[in-house]
Amino acid sequence: MIGIPNSDLLSISQFQTNADTWLKNSILPYYPATKITYISVGAEVTEAPTSIAAMVVPAMKNVYTALRKAGLQRRIKVSSTHSMGVLSRSYPPSAGAFNSSHAFFLKPLLDFLAENQSPFMINLYPYYAYRDSQNKVSLDYALFESSSEVIDPNTGLLYTNMFDSQIDAIYFSLMALNYRTIKVMVTETGWPSKGSPKETAATPDNAQTYNTNLIRHVINNTGTPAKPGAELDVYIFSLFNENRKPGLESERNWGLFYPDQTSVYNIDFDGKGAVDMTPETNVTSSNGTWCIASSTASEEDLKNALNWACNSGNVDCTAIQPSQACYEPDSLVSHASYAFNSYYQQNGATDIACGFGGSGVKTNKNPSTYIKMPFFCQQKPFIF
Template identity: 40%
Template sequence: MALSISIYFLLIFLSHFPSSHAEPFIGVNYGQVADNLPPPSETVKLLQSTSIQKVRLYGADPAIIKALAGTGVGIVIGAANGDVPSLASDPNAATQWINSNVLPFYPASKIMLITVGNEILMSNDPNLVNQLLPAMQNVQKALEAVSLGGKIKVSTVNSMTVLGSSDPPSSGSFAAGYQTGLKGILQFLSDTGSPFAINPYPFFAYQSDPRPETLAFCLFEPNAGRVDSKTGIKYTNMFDAQVDAVHSALKSMGFEKVEIVVAETGWASRGDANEVGASVDNAKAYNGNLIAHLRSMVGTPLMPGKPVDTYIFALYDENLKPGPSSERAFGLFKTDLSMVYDVGLAKSSSSSQVRY
C-alpha cells in the first residue's frame, strides 16, 4: 500500500514536468508567402517529428487546418486585416466567418485561438483601429452562439511599438497614442480570459544597437546583464526584458492578470550586407537558447515559474516576402523539409544539444 502511494505521488510530481516530446508552450508560425512550400500533409509529418505543440496561421487555410485534424497540435487561425471592417459592421459576417473557418474542422482540428487582425493598432488607419474591438466582439458572440465561447479564445496581435516605454522593464507602458484604443481591447481580453499577443524581436533590438555585449544579451549567451534601476532585478537576456516590459505595461493599465502570448519571435539566418547579426550561427543560438530557456520553466523575473507561450517565427523560409533579404530567411526548416539549423526540436534529439 505504501509503495503504491509512493508511486502515485511520484506520478503527480512527474506530471508537473513536461517531456521534451510534449511542450505545450512551444509553437511555430506557419507563413505561406512562398511558391515552393511542401503540401500540408508533408508539413504535418514534419511537425509530428518535432516537439512543437502549436501552430499559428496568418489566415485560415482549410487544407492546413484539415491536415492537422487528429494530431493534437493546437492551432491559431487569423482573420485578415481586410476582414475587420465587415466583421465589425455586420454580426452576420462574423457568424459566416466562424461557419466557414471553424465549424467544419473543430474539434478534430484543435483550434484554440482566433487572432483578429495583425498589428492593426500600428497601422495608422484610425478607421481600422476603431473597428478592431467591434470585430473582436462580433467574433466572440459568433463563437458563443455555437457554444464555443471560452473553448476558442479571441485576440489580436501587436508589435512592440505599441509600447511607449520599455527600458527598464519595470517602467514598461503603452504609448499614449494607443492607450485609448487599448483600454477597451484589454477589458475584452480580461473579460473573456484571452491573451495579449505581442511580437518581441531581440533581432531588431540588436540591429539598432550592434555592440558585442548587446548581441550576447540578445542571444541568451553569457553577459554582464542589465539591472533594472527601479527593481534591482538583473536581466540576462533581452527576451525576458521585453516580455516583462509588456507585463509592466499591462499592469500600468490595471490588467496585469491578462496572459501574455509571444505570437512571433525569431532570428534571421541570412540578410543583406547592411543587416548586422543575420547569420545561421546567431539564428541557431537565439532560437536554440530561447527553447532551452522555455524548457527550463524558470519564466521571467516578473512572471517566475511559468514559461510564456511562444510561437517561433517561422517554420519555413518564405521566398516571396517583400523587403530586405532577412525577411525571407527566418525559417527553422527549408522547404525540402531539411533543417536550416538544429535547435533540438526533433523528438529524436536531446535538448542538451542546445547551449544555455
C-alpha cells in the same frame, strides 16, 4: 491558432452575421478534429492606419458572440497580435508603457481580454533590438548567451537576456493600467539566418543559438524576473523562408526550413540542445557501433524492413527518395543501411534495435568509411 487578416476586419466588425458566417466556414468544419485554441483578430494593427485599429475590438466582440452561439467561447479564446510598437517605452522594463496614441482602442481591447481571460499577444524580436541599437544591446544578451546581468534600477530585477526584458516591459505596461490578470503570449519570435551586408548578425549559427536557447528557456518554465516560474506560450517565427517577401534580405530568411523542405539549420524542440540532423547524426554512435543491412539478407526482406523502419519505425527517410539529397547511391542496401542505422541510434543502440527480422547487422567500424552509403545528408519524413 487561426488568424483573421486586417483586410477582413471591416466586414466582421460591421455585422454579426458576417462573424457568424466566418465561424461557420472557417472554424466549425474543422473543430475539434483540429485543435483550435485561439483566434487572432487582426495582426499588428498599430502599424496600420488608425481606421484599421478602430475595427479590432468590434470585430473581436462579434467573433466572441459567434463562438458563444456555438458553445465554444471557453474553449477558443479571442485576441489580437501586436508588435512592440504598441509600447512607447520598454526600457527599463519596469518603466514599460503603452503608446498613448493607441489608447482609444487599447483600453476597450484590454477590457475585453481581462473579461474573457484572453492573453495579450505580442510579437517579440530581440534581433531588431540588437540590429538597430548595437551600441546599447550586446549580441550575447540578444541570444540568451550573456554572462553578465542588466539591472532594472527601479526594481533591482536582474536580466540576462533581451527576451525576458521585453516580456516584462509588457507586463509592467499592463500593470501600470491596473490590468494584473492578463497573461502575455508571444505569438512571434525568432532570428534570421541570412541578411543584407549590414545585417552581420543574421547567420545560421545565431539563428540556431537563439531558437535553441529560447526553447530551453520556455520548456524550463523559468519565467521572467518579474514573473518567475510563470508558464509562457511561445510561437517561433517561422516554419519556412518566404522568398517573395519584400524588404531587406533578412525578411526572407526567418524560416527553419527552405521551401524545398530541407533544413536551414538544425534544431530540436525538447530543450536539450540542438540535434545535428545532417550526416553526423546518422554515422555518430553513442557506443561505437552502427547498424547496417546484412549482406546475406534477401531483397524482399530488406524491402520489408526498410518499409517498416520508414513508417512504423518513425525513421526520417525522405532524403533517400528520388531527387532528394540522400538518394544516391541508388541501391537497396544503401537505403536500408541508412534507415536501419537511424532507427538503431534513435532507439538506444541496443541489439534488438538492429534486428529487422535478421536483415540488420551491427558493426563497430564506421560504415561510411568502407561502404557507399548516403550518410552525409539531411533526413526528412518519409512515406515508402
